[in-house]
Amino acid sequence: MRAPQPSEASLDRPVSSGPATIAPEYVRRIAPYVPGKPIEELAREYGLAEERIVKLASNENPRGPSPRAREAIIAACAGITRYPDGNGFALKSALATHYGVSREQIVLGNGSNDVLELATQAFLRPGDEAVYSQHAFAVYPLATQARGAIGIEVPARNFGHDLDAMARAVTFRTRIVFVANPNNPTGTWLAAPRLRAFLAALPRDRLVVLDVAYDEYLGPGERSPSMGWIAEHPNLIVSRTFSKAYGLAGLRVGFGIMDPGVADMLNRVRQPFNVSSVAQAAALAALADAQYVAESAELNRAGFAQLASALDAMGVAYVPSHANFLLVHVGDGARVFEALLRQGVIVRPVANYGLPEHVRVTVGLPEENRRFLAALESALGR
Numbered sequence: 548m549r550a551p552q553p554s555e556a557s558l559d560r561p562v563s564s565g566p567a568t569i570a571p572e573y574v575r576r577i578a579p580y581v582p583g584k585p586i587e588e589l590a591r592e593y594g595l596a597e598e599r600i601v602k603l604a605s606n607e608n609p610r611g612p613s614p615r616a617r618e619a620i621i622a623a624c625a626g627i628t629r630y631p632d633g634n635g636f637a638l639k640s641a642l643a644t645h646y647g648v649s650r651e652q653i654v655l656g657n658g659s660n661d662v663l664e665l666a667t668q669a670f671l672r673p674g675d676e677a678v679y680s681q682h683a684f685a686v687y688p689l690a691t692q693a694r695g696a697i698g699i700e701v702p703a704r705n706f707g708h709d710l711d712a713m714a715r716a717v718t719f720r721t722r723i724v725f726v727a728n729p730n731n732p733t734g735t736w737l738a739a740p741r742l743r744a745f746l747a748a749l750p751r752d753r754l755v756v757l758d759v760a761y762d763e764y765l766g767p768g769e770r771s772p773s774m775g776w777i778a779e780h781p782n783l784i785v786s787r788t789f790s791k792a793y794g795l796a797g798l799r800v801g802f803g804i805m806d807p808g809v810a811d812m813l814n815r816v817r818q819p820f821n822v823s824s825v826a827q828a829a830a831l832a833a834l835a836d837a838q839y840v841a842e843s844a845e846l847n848r849a850g851f852a853q854l855a856s857a858l859d860a861m862g863v864a865y866v867p868s869h870a871n872f873l874l875v876h877v878g879d880g881a882r883v884f885e886a887l888l889r890q891g892v893i894v895r896p897v898a899n900y901g902l903p904e905h906v907r908v909t910v911g912l913p914e915e916n917r918r919f920l921a922a923l924e925s926a927l928g929r
Contacts, residue, residue, distance in 0.1 A: 573673070573695040580689055584893050595891050601918045602893045603909040606731070606761075606872050608794035610846065610912075612829065613839035616795065619832035623825045631824035638827045641834055642802060646774050651807040654814060657821045659760055659788035659801030662813070663725075664690050666756050666784055666803075669812040670722050671696040678716045679725040680708040682733050682900050684758065687725040696722070706866050706874070707735030710745040717753055724749065727758040728771065732897050732907045734868025739771040746780045754809070756784045760801075761870035763792035764844050769869065774804050781806035789826075791871065792840050793833040798826040847871045850910035857920045861929055872909045877927065880906050886926035892919050 567575070583604030590597045612620070639650040656662040663686050671677060673695030679687040681703040688698040699721070701713045707730055717724060726745070729736045746755060757773055773785045788801035800822050803813065833839075854873055858865055864876040877883040880903050884896040887906075895907040908919055 573692055577692050580685055583895055589888060589893060600891045601915045603911050603915060603919055604893045604895045606791060606909045607796045608792055608843050609915060610794060610843055612794040613833055613836040615836045616829045616833040619828045620825055623828035626824060631820050631827060633819050635822060635827055638831050641831055645834060646804060648774055648804055652804050652810055654803045654810050655822045656801045658790055658799040659786045660686050661821060662786045662801055662803040665813040665817055666723060667691055667694050668816045670754050675722045676720040677723040678713055678721055682706060684727050684731050706733040708737060710741060714745060714748045717749060721753055723754045723756060725756050729761045729869040732900055733866050733874050734870045734872060736869035742771055751782050754782050756786060758786045760788045760791055763840055764847055764871050765869055777806055789830045789833060792843050795829050795833060798829055800826040800830045847910050850916055853916050861924060872907050874905050874907050876905050878904055880904055883926045887922050890922040892922040
């Protein structure tokens with residue numbers, strides 16, 4: 548089905564006069580992305596001490612970047628008077644070796660969000676369609692609408708992607724299909740055979756963007772060898788990020804791996820110097836520290852077990868997750884979100900994803916998880 552559109556009243560209200568009225572209608576209809584609440588903002592609003600606030604809202608690595616990445620950041624700061632390498636040669640070379648692809652297959656982005664935006668900018672025209680799942684990452688409809696294209700939202704199945712229904716939703720107007728694996732904000736996961744069958748069922752002239760931002764948190768048997776599928780499916784883009792397990796969310800660096808011809812199209816619309824020199828240096832060092840990423844994934848598994856055990860004991864339902872967060876059923880999501888804020892715990896409300904009875908909580912350090920569980924028990928009156 549077509550994604551819901553705001554009413555004409557909501558279209559006119561924010562830009563009722565002035566130069567903004569000449570912006571395209573499809574731009575004026577966009578509801579801007581709302582990120583997780585910053586710690587500093589909560590401290591100002593509620594008069595709380597920043598050091599007492601726990602942020603479990605944005606699926607960041609609670610350990611932060613690795614020591615190697617921290618050292619690389621400090622060293623790179625000495626050269627910030629110069630523009631970065633616009634082609635990202637060193638980072639692309641390391642990524643090519645790591646994933647067994649060529650440099651020409653890699654597009655660097657200002658976070659993986661940038662790669663998603665570049666795909667829509669290069670391949671969508673006004674009136675084209677993009678297909679994505681209900682309860683999938685909010686950037687898919689936003690990036691689609693920003694091009695004047697039409698979002699086709701396919702109802703979810705058990706909080707995740709219904710690939711058969713998504714394949715049926717593809718028409719001659721479809722240009723891009725978005726798939727998140729694991730999915731954000733639900734944490735659901737699709738096995739590799741299902742994904743390969745889905746790719747095989749689609750026309751070769753429909754771009755498939757496979758967003759695997761949380762892949763590092765999967766067990767070895769759960770990870771899809773998706774980069775190896777590109778030779779057989781040149782319409783596939785695999786987008787990845789350094790913002791999650793690698794702990795570099797504040798530096799904004801991600802990348803896409805794809806057929807060289809597709810990469811050429813994205814690079815034609817990519818902004819020059821879209822990834823800073825500091826971000827490139829940090830990502831290069833982080834990529835080399837496989838042990839740190841493995842330790843972060845193990846910490847995440849232990850934290851997930853801690854949260855799941857306590858939620859089970861409290862009788863609180865949640866969606867089993869394959870990422871670094873949990874979608875928790877709390878009844879009145881807005882009320883519980885506010886009650887948690889007042890106790891200095893930031894989670895993510897997800898009513899904008901069609902999930903008003905849930906909140907999403909990032910798996911944190913053991914003490915952060917305990918703070919959330921105690922605050923949640925209080926908010927629910929348990």
